[in-house]
Amino acid sequence: MTGLRERKKQRTRDSLVRAAHELFVEKGYEETTVDEIVAAVDVSQRTFFRYFASKEEVALSLQALVSERYVEALSRRPPGGAPVQVLRSTLEETWESIGEAIEEVVPLPLYMRMWQITESTPALAAAQLRHAVELEERLTAEIARREGLDPGTDSRPRVLVAAFSGVMRAAFRHWSLRGDLTVSAAQQAVESYVEQLGPALSDDWGGASSG
Amino acid sequence: MTGLRERKKQRTRDSLVRAAHELFVEKGYEETTVDEIVAAVDVSQRTFFRYFASKEEVALSLQALVSERYVEALSRRPPGGAPVQVLRSTLEETWESIGEAIEEVVPLPLYMRMWQITESTPALAAAQLRHAVELEERLTAEIARREGLDPGTDSRPRVLVAAFSGVMRAAFRHWSLRGDLTVSAAQQAVESYVEQLGPALSDDWGGASSG
DNA sequence: TTGTCAATTGTCAGCGGCTGTCATTAGTGT
DNA sequence: ACACTAATGACAGCCGCTGACAATTGACAA
Numbered sequence: 054m055t056g057l058r059e060r061k062k063q064r065t066r067d068s069l070v071r072a073a074h075e076l077f078v079e080k081g082y083e084e085t086t087v088d089e090i091v092a093a094v095d096v097s098q099r100t101f102f103r104y105f106a107s108k109e110e111v112a113l114s115l116q117a118l119v120s121e122r123y124v125e126a127l128s129r130r131p132p133g134g135a136p137v138q139v140l141r142s143t144l145e146e147t148w149e150s151i152g153e154a155i156e157e158v159v160p161l162p163l164y165m166r167m168w169q170i171t172e173s174t175p176a177l178a179a180a181q182l183r184h185a186v187e188l189e190e191r192l193t194a195e196i197a198r199r200e201g202l203d204p205g206t207d208s209r210p211r212v213l214v215a216a217f218s219g220v221m222r223a224a225f226r227h228w229s230l231r232g233d234l235t236v237s238a239a240q241q242a243v244e245s246y247v248e249q250l251g252p253a254l255s256d257d258w259g260g261a262s263s264g
Numbered sequence: 265m266t267g268l269r270e271r272k273k274q275r276t277r278d279s280l281v282r283a284a285h286e287l288f289v290e291k292g293y294e295e296t297t298v299d300e301i302v303a304a305v306d307v308s309q310r311t312f313f314r315y316f317a318s319k320e321e322v323a324l325s326l327q328a329l330v331s332e333r334y335v336e337a338l339s340r341r342p343p344g345g346a347p348v349q350v351l352r353s354t355l356e357e358t359w360e361s362i363g364e365a366i367e368e369v370v371p372l373p374l375y376m377r378m379w380q381i382t383e384s385t386p387a388l389a390a391a392q393l394r395h396a397v398e399l400e401e402r403l404t405a406e407i408a409r410r411e412g413l414d415p416g417t418d419s420r421p422r423v424l425v426a427a428f429s430g431v432m433r434a435a436f437r438h439w440s441l442r443g444d445l446t447v448s449a450a451q452q453a454v455e456s457y458v459e460q461l462g463p464a465l466s467d468d469w470g471g472a473s474s475g
Numbered sequence: 476t477t478g479t480c481a482a483t484t485g486t487c488a489g490c491g492g493c494t495g496t497c498a499t500t501a502g503t504g505t
Numbered sequence: 506a507c508a509c510t511a512a513t514g515a516c517a518g519c520c521g522c523t524g525a526c527a528a529t530t531g532a533c534a535a
Contacts, residue, residue, distance in 0.1 A: 056502075249420055488524090502510090503510080
């Protein structure tokens with residue numbers, strides 16, 4: 054296993070993430086000072102900025118973990134199947150393991166209340182979106198690889214991922230701001246949105262609701 | 265017409281936007297300080313922050329103008345037509361008038377080089393994305409209104425706009441980072457991406473390229 | 476024209492995020 | 506036990522941004 058030094062670093066990092074999340078949820082992101090976070094963990098401010106490039110980065114560190122897991126799961130999937138469906142089923146597959154990974158750092162309910170704060174804090178929402186774009190790049194590359202396409206000449210992977218991600222973000226946003234904060238509610242929101250991707254793009258919206 | 269006071273304010277604001285754009289393009293966004301911008305226009309730093317809530321806001325002030333025009337154009341469009349097509353044709357319709365509006369503040373080539381900087385500067389890219397989300401909200405509301413739907417119960421407008429916006433952003437990004445910086449090249453990039461929205465979501469990608 | 480009022484601007488002080496630098500502390504391998 | 510290196514702390518300082526108050530400047534009526 055790893056040495057004491059490494060373990061200690063991991064513990065410090067996790068403590069910072071946890072303390073930050075607790076403070077953010079308790080008193081809001083902007084109202085929380087880096088000094089307060091480091092006071093809670095009893096390290097210097099300088100140490101904080103050695104672990105995280107910015108205050109935003111702590112707030113989004115768990116989202117980064119989630120993205121990481123999703124990309125890994127996608128790249129491990131066997132070839133075959135329509136690209137849209139692969140994106141969908143990879144998602145269905147990973148909910149649980151991702152939840153477990155998060156709980157190793159902070160309790161799941163805390164993470165979910167943090168989602169709300171992220172969505173409603175402009176600076177955080179912006180940073181999150183930027184990360185989402187980086188994620189899109191990786192997903193695009195992965196889809197292209199699976200289909201044996203060159204993303205430079207064939208833009209279908211990029212377009213698909215852009216559309217899919219856009220819809221996913223809308224679903225998460227809807228969930229975090231108006232749904233109940235459970236995993237299954239999030240799952241449901243995402244699924245119902247993705248299912249409407251096709252109908253929404255069709256030329257005939259008819260009269261019937263699809264909400 | 266308006267009084268001298270108002271005209272003076274407008275001039276100050278435009279000068280700040282223009283000086284900022286020139287400096288950003290010349291030496292980069294992060295490398296430019298607000299003090300340098302205000303020095304170029306000869307106003308106090310405090311005045312700058314009375315016109316713009318943040319340094320980011322000057323950098324994105326022209327994008328805000330563009331969004332404004334697009335929403336207006338959309339809301340002025342007569343009813344009828346498939347929602348996707350309405351979004352597309354509104355775009356085609358507005359290229360020119362938007363270009364003219366921009367040129368009243370800064371030369372078009374300067375604006376376009378600024379696009380590049382925006383895309384390649386993380387902080388700006390993030391802020392731009394946040395504005396894009398706000399724009400999506402307005403477009404969603406507008407589409408729902410046109411179709412006589414309640415966005416609370418029918419999520420098709422939201423899903424459509426999310427997908428459309430995602431693809432548009434991907435197109436602009438592609439253009440600004442790899443295309444030539446002309447209006448027509450931007451138009452072309454957007455059109456070719458949007459055209460592939462349908463095919464990209466289809467279950468059969470076949471073998472033929474569509475790039 | 477002059478005087479009054481309100482809007483705009485400048486000055487100054489100060490907070491909070493973030494970084495460079497250098498001394499200090501604390502694991503690691505011999 | 507001893508050197509070596511990685512991690513931390515302490516300190517100074519830049520920059521974005523804000524509140525408060527005084528000074529300036531356009532608007533409008535007497």
